[in-house]
Amino acid sequence: MVNSQKSKKIAIIGGGIAGASVALYLSEIGLEVSLFEKGTSLVNGPPICHLHAGGNLYREIPDSQCVTLLKESIETLRLFPDSIDYRPTVIAVPKRDSGDALALLPRLKMLTQEYEQLIQQDASNEVLGAPKDYYRLFELEEMQKLAKLDEVAVPSTSEEWMIPIAKHVDLSTLKFPLVLVQEFGWNVFRLGASAALSLEKNPKSKILLKTKVNQLTHTEGKGWKVFFEQNQQESVEYFDYIINAAGFKSGEIDDAAGFHKQRIVEFKAAYVTQWEGTGSFWPEVIFHGERGTPHGMAQFTPYPDNVIQLHGMTEEITLFDEGLIANDKNSAQPKLGKSFLDKIYKGWSLDEVKLRTERAIDYMAEFIPSFSRAKVTDVPLFGAQQIPGDDANLRAAGVSFEDNNYARCEIVKASSVLTCADEITKRLITLGYVNKSVQGCREFAITNSISDEAITQRALTYTKQRGYPSGLAYRNIKQTFNQTELQVSFA
Template sequence: MNLIESKMTSLPLSDSPITVGIIGGGIAGSTIALRLAEQGINVQLFEEGKSLVNGPPICHLHAGGNLYREISDQQCLTLLTQSIDTLRVYQHTSNIRPTVIAIPCNDAGNPNDLLPRLELLQRTYQALVEHDLKNKVLGEPKDYFKLYQRSDLERLALQDNPSQPLTPDQWMIPVAKSINLDQFKYPLVMVQEYGLSVFRIAATLTLALEKLTSCHVHTSTKVTSLAEKSTGWQVSYQDATNQRHQIHVDYLVNAGGYRTGTIDDFAHIPRQRMVEFKAAYVTHWSQCDAQWPEVIFHGERGTPNGMAQLTPYPDGFFQLHGMTQDITLFKNGLVASNANSAQPQLDSSFKAKLQQHWSQQEIDQRTQRAINHMAQFVNKFDQATVGGKPLFGAQQIPGNDPTLRAADVSYSHQRYARSEIVKASSALSVADAIIEQLATLDLIPTPVPQTRENEFPVAHQLSQHDIVSYAEKIAEERGFPISLARPIGH
């Protein structure tokens, strides 16, 4: 029996006076389910896949949104706040290492243009910490970012790589030793944007929801139709044994991820959105003798000089993004909805990939392109090899702006909410908004204000050991190196 599936057994329902149906067990749907179930609200969570949180390649906690120089300051502030909340709730899911931002000489950007935003984010983080010391999850506010001139890097390049970097300078040493300093504009920036483990998030949610009798998780289950009723929705679904069922829910949450439009179509609710297929590539650099920070080499999206993202994991594994159509982006991989359907239609080749049908030739070819793209900046990275199959998925983008990164929830009917997150850290905002909406509709009592930690007592009882162990099992079952599930920087 499938490892994950075997653990997602039927759970007894609670005596909650209402039932909330959630369609989609990705990061958004599972987080909403956890938030509601922790409050004793009866939840029915439907996931078509075999396990929870098995979607796009989450790898980065966007604690400030500094990967995306094109987005607004307000989106960056939203991502900062949401990321702090995420670390407070999912306390064993981060990889605590900084992110370096470098602008190549052949890029039109100016490093000094980043400074006003960084200073705004630092001030905001300082204010959040002063408001509540539990918000200090990104280190000291004064250390939120640090600038490095060429002379700083020349000095650091002469030092040995530390076995366990602790200070910003120590984290920067392998970068200084491995990049061609003539290729970049100065200063380089180091910022406290950490890594986020999709496998440890999946483990946290799976283990916590197993313990909550108010949540019934239906994996390998496909919702087939919806019917609106005066007191909620009738959900028809087909289970793993192809048996058909119906259930009435008092409130319905559409958390279908890239298939959110399909659920809108079932509910006869028009909506405009985009869907983008993306992939990241797992590589192994066996000659690597240092712990690396994440490094972002800025570039113009969709061109041969698109952004290159180097995300480190233990044991010499690195996840790569290259924002070119030959690597992370795909020709015709960004599609929009139309007047006839709220669901953007990806080409059949992408649908095949989403069902895990990648040819080994394409895996090797695109991973090698990602390695070559990174090797133009990082000396000796051309020694890296294919480290596993790609991490991939389709990402929804509400509306028609492909640069949108901070989004949360929308409502179309009184008892219907739609999760529209683009980044994982936004999931908690959706869950909060739905709690508020349920209270506004008098479906639940007005919640008593609590700390983030007290909102998630069951999740907070989970130990790091149990989460990491289960995350390793998830990674192995999904066919990825277990090193991707292990923490770094702790």
């Protein structure tokens, strides 16, 4: 795959979702990759919980971004199947919201057609179930009938997934119909485990943990000098190509390299709770709302062992006053306030964790009254996220390039990583680093050789190291579509 000339060396700065995934991709096609991460493990950062297979959680984004997210999610699911929680998402519009419950219908129909076309192009793209089952509408009368049925421990049909909603959600607070859509969950701990295990097994990749890049210097004809610090020792190494995947610190790497780019950084948090539940797997549930208002979107994300992750898109819960900030002309790095940096580097005060998690519980209990009995856990999922440009509503974003063999991978939604890696690969093909035959490659032998059990064990290690419940390391249901093993369907 790699050209016969002396192998080129690539430095990827940042071991989050973007950096780890791009490192995995490039090392799988035979390139020599060094991944610099100043943390103690890979894929720390803002919480993710679903693939966004169509972007239906965001009413405000255009259809073009939704199509992009659908394609990217399918590719991501194919690459990281062992990190997927195979459960659907239910989308509801509260009566207090100005939105129309049927407003998503044209988008859903359009996305179904797009999904059908992707399957026609490649049968392996049928990973979200049959196109006819991509979404399903439920009217009030049907929900009232479902409320009389017993819950099923492991749902296998759309109707069975909706039974706990029918029985335990206050339907009087909602507009109808409700929408069940195949927006699957995505487990950040399992993703990190998959990427780390693959990179550790690949002789073409080198992971440098607890390593901080301090300076970059470009020398014509020699590439880049990377000055870095590891274990209190300073070192320097030459690389032919730099990929900036430093997340919310991408601006600092731009500054070090002498480039300027406009971007926003946003600090957000999700809250981890324990809830005895109802004896059944739940779907993810989204209660739409206007972002940043007292009635922002509420998000209920279930995991095994009665663990529930909560978002409430208000400044009292998930969002923060002055937590969204842009850079200025003097630096590519937006300057987050000290309180946010303290949370990232030193941790939260227990009082603030308790306060915000209790607010999230109360917020969700407006729709699921029995959820008021949920318990607070000690550590939220949190982090700062970079958004290229000046549009805080941007969801589909990827890669940008500068002269002197320098690229940025600035994803907003995690499923954009493969699109980002594809674009970088095209540039490397143009430069002669790698043969054209690898373009669009998805046959990742090393990644595919990692067992589900190994991923679970590493994910458990990560949850323990970071102080989270072990339930976040497990998948809800083992399921594959369009394979000989089909344990669950949503027909």
